[in-house]
Amino acid sequence: MAMPPIERLDQLYERPGFLLRRAHQIFASILETEFASVGLSPAQYAVLIALHDQKNLTQGDLALSLGMNKASISQIAQGLERSGWLLRQVDAQDKRQLRLALTTQGRNLLRRTHAMAESTYRAQMSPLNESEREQFIVLLKRLVSDLEPRARTAFQPVQSKRRRAGI
Numbered sequence: 001m002a003m004p005p006i007e008r009l010d011q012l013y014e015r016p017g018f019l020l021r022r023a024h025q026i027f028a029s030i031l032e033t034e035f036a037s038v039g040l041s042p043a044q045y046a047v048l049i050a051l052h053d054q055k056n057l058t059q060g061d062l063a064l065s066l067g068m069n070k071a072s073i074s075q076i077a078q079g080l081e082r083s084g085w086l087l088r089q090v091d092a093q094d095k096r097q098l099r100l101a102l103t104t105q106g107r108n109l110l111r112r113t114h115a116m117a118e119s120t121y122r123a124q125m126s127p128l129n130e131s132e133r134e135q136f137i138v139l140l141k142r143l144v145s146d147l148e149p150r151a152r153t154a155f156q157p158v159q160s161k162r163r164r165a166g167i
Contacts, residue, residue: 027124034120038113039083043068045113047076051086051102052110054158058097059088067155085109 012018031042040048046066051057054065063073077100080086085106091097102110125133148155 030123031120034116034123035113038109038116040109040113043072043076044080045117047073047080047100048085048102048106048110051100052107056099056101058091058099060097062100064154064156065158067151067153069153080106 028042031045035041035045047062050062050065054061057065059073059077060070062068062077063070066073077086077088077098081088085103087101087103088098089101091099125136128136144155
């Protein structure tokens with residue numbers, strides 16, 4: 001029986017996984033460049049946004065809401081705490097749990113970074129027109145939703161408090 005041919009590099013460059021990984025690297029680089037003045041990584045920014053929107057989450061709940069593992073969340077939270085942007089406190093009902101909350105400095109940082117976030121999004125999506133942007137997001141959401149059962153880390157999106165309030 002003949003062995004199947006080995007994939008070539010030009011074939012790899014056409015694979016969705018390769019392209020998604022490369023796009024992620026580029027998107028992260030754009031965010032890091034936009035946020036260089038405040039020194040936030042994409043993951044740190046996501047944690048701050050989640051804590052602003054959801055208030056007083058446990059590290060475990062935060063990990064689920066962002067689809068990240070608990071060890072990564074713990075490391076990110078420690079760094080953000082050292083920067084003075086969040087507090088980690090032992091949960092009063094369950095001493096094994098840590099609750100996370102933004103500090104005043106963390107809330108102020110998010111206010112300052114709003115324009116940076118908008119600029120980041122515009123730069124990341126600049127190759128696409130409005131219709132393509134909408135289609136791109138729809139397709140990415142479908143991929144994530146349909147392939148979610150195969151993920152290594154659990155993801156349980158929570159509805160934004162603003163969206164629940166109809167804002």
